[in-house]
Amino acid sequence: MVQPPRRIASLFRCLAVAVLACGAVASVQAAPAKPARLGLCAACHGETGMAQIPGAPHLAGQKLDYLREALKQYRDGRRNVPLMRAAIGPISDADLDELARWYSAQTPSAPTQGNP
């Protein structure tokens, strides 16, 4: 009889697919939630951290500590760039952390044409 082993093999293939799908779902869940304040930032830095305007830096995949520190510096005025200071405003540590985590978790993609 050839039938039963074949069935077992296809059962294993099925299980393998299920395990892979589970892993994919788990990794999506591990990504940070989209911050409520992302909308404004996205106008210049893009939702995924790829800059949309000339002069704005890409943020995708940047080190979390660096992003957090940079945002604190704009908030506290140690980096005195009016554009970014106005954008960040008097933000809470929790919101700031959420934005830094979001951009740090993004994967950089190829810059759009014109490389802003």
Ligand code: HEC
């Ligand atoms: C109007 C456009 C604009 C908006 C809106 C804006 N940014 Fe920026 N951002 C800039 C520019 C331009 C710079 C470069 C400023 C400088 O020279 O320090 C910058 C710099 C930064 C940096 C420092 C990057 C580095 O490599 O040092 C971070 C982090 C950042 N922005 C995050 C944010 C976040 C988070 C928001 C939303 C709250 C935001 N930005 C909104 C234009 C913008």
